[in-house]
Amino acid sequence: MSSIKDVARLAGVSVTTVSHVLNKTRSVLPATQERVLEAVQTLGYVPSAVARSLKINATHTLGMLVPDNSNPYFAELVRAVEDACFDAGYALLLCNTDNHAGRQQVYLDVLSQKRVDGLIVASTSDDALMSQHLAQTALPMVLIDRAIAGLDRPCVQTDHVQGGMLATQHLMAMGRKRIACVGGPQDLQSSEQRVQGWRQALQLVGLPADLLVHGDFTANGGYVAMRHLLRDSAADRPTAVFVCNDLMAMGALRAVHEAGLQVPRDVAVVGYDDIELASYTQPALSTVAQPTRAMAQQALAWLLERIQAGRSAEPVLAATQMLVPALVARESSKPAARAAVPIESGETL
Numbered sequence: 001m002s003s004i005k006d007v008a009r010l011a012g013v014s015v016t017t018v019s020h021v022l023n024k025t026r027s028v029l030p031a032t033q034e035r036v037l038e039a040v041q042t043l044g045y046v047p048s049a050v051a052r053s054l055k056i057n058a059t060h061t062l063g064m065l066v067p068d069n070s071n072p073y074f075a076e077l078v079r080a081v082e083d084a085c086f087d088a089g090y091a092l093l094l095c096n097t098d099n100h101a102g103r104q105q106v107y108l109d110v111l112s113q114k115r116v117d118g119l120i121v122a123s124t125s126d127d128a129l130m131s132q133h134l135a136q137t138a139l140p141m142v143l144i145d146r147a148i149a150g151l152d153r154p155c156v157q158t159d160h161v162q163g164g165m166l167a168t169q170h171l172m173a174m175g176r177k178r179i180a181c182v183g184g185p186q187d188l189q190s191s192e193q194r195v196q197g198w199r200q201a202l203q204l205v206g207l208p209a210d211l212l213v214h215g216d217f218t219a220n221g222g223y224v225a226m227r228h229l230l231r232d233s234a235a236d237r238p239t240a241v242f243v244c245n246d247l248m249a250m251g252a253l254r255a256v257h258e259a260g261l262q263v264p265r266d267v268a269v270v271g272y273d274d275i276e277l278a279s280y281t282q283p284a285l286s287t288v289a290q291p292t293r294a295m296a297q298q299a300l301a302w303l304l305e306r307i308q309a310g311r312s313a314e315p316v317l318a319a320t321q322m323l324v325p326a327l328v329a330r331e332s333s334k335p336a337a338r339a340a341v342p343i344e345s346g347e348t349l
Contacts, residue, residue, distance in 0.1 A: 002043035063111035080296035140306035163325035164197020176240035180211030222248025226255035246271040283331035
């Protein structure tokens, strides 16, 4: 394997000159630059990425932490971030924290040792330990999807309160009045904000917000929560359910089917996220779409600003941007069926 010394020897220049040509750290005469590049091509020399990163204090590599990469929503979010990074000339290292605080800390240390230029973080949870771990990290950082209380870092996310209201108002517009909610983990701001939107929408029109259970953002969690909601008599059970993510909504669809009921005839269902699978359920799932592409692009733009500011010692203030969600109405939330009107004797249609 050829070394930088071999390139310098063949080109008839110093090792320092070769370094300046490859790293573009100083102007070199065109004829000299041409000889160096020809030597590089002849020898098939590949510069060491580690050595180069030490020289220019940048690796053009970013790290990303997600709580559960088996959740299709996070898989789609990662894809959007990766595409944005590639377009900007950056590679992305992904770490799945598996909703575990200790694992998140380990990955923060690993990414720091890998000399990534910055971090995009969808935090595992909103507890004090998580906030402390992230606050102690010196790398430039932007939060995505989930804000963290007490952590002064830029954050881009969907307006989850508005999303919860959109879902609930849609169900009311479909003629539903007994509307339940399946919330996500209670230690996540984003989850509780969706629940808050559901509650506010009902309170605005004077409907009770008394049917609330929580799941864990998994399909099984939604299945168990829906079974709990359906255990009451027909008069007390919900006629509609807002489920705070699409995976739980899919579990809820199964629970309704197993109870001998039909969606949307007996129970209308609206999810949250608009993952690709949502349009392939039976019936197709109505949901609140998060603008994942826009979130990814904004998060990367802010992170690159902070990386550049760190090099120039110019402070960049933390900021939060709430992106607008959108309701996607499909078959699972059609209007409630009206009771048939009996035909009087002698009446003709």
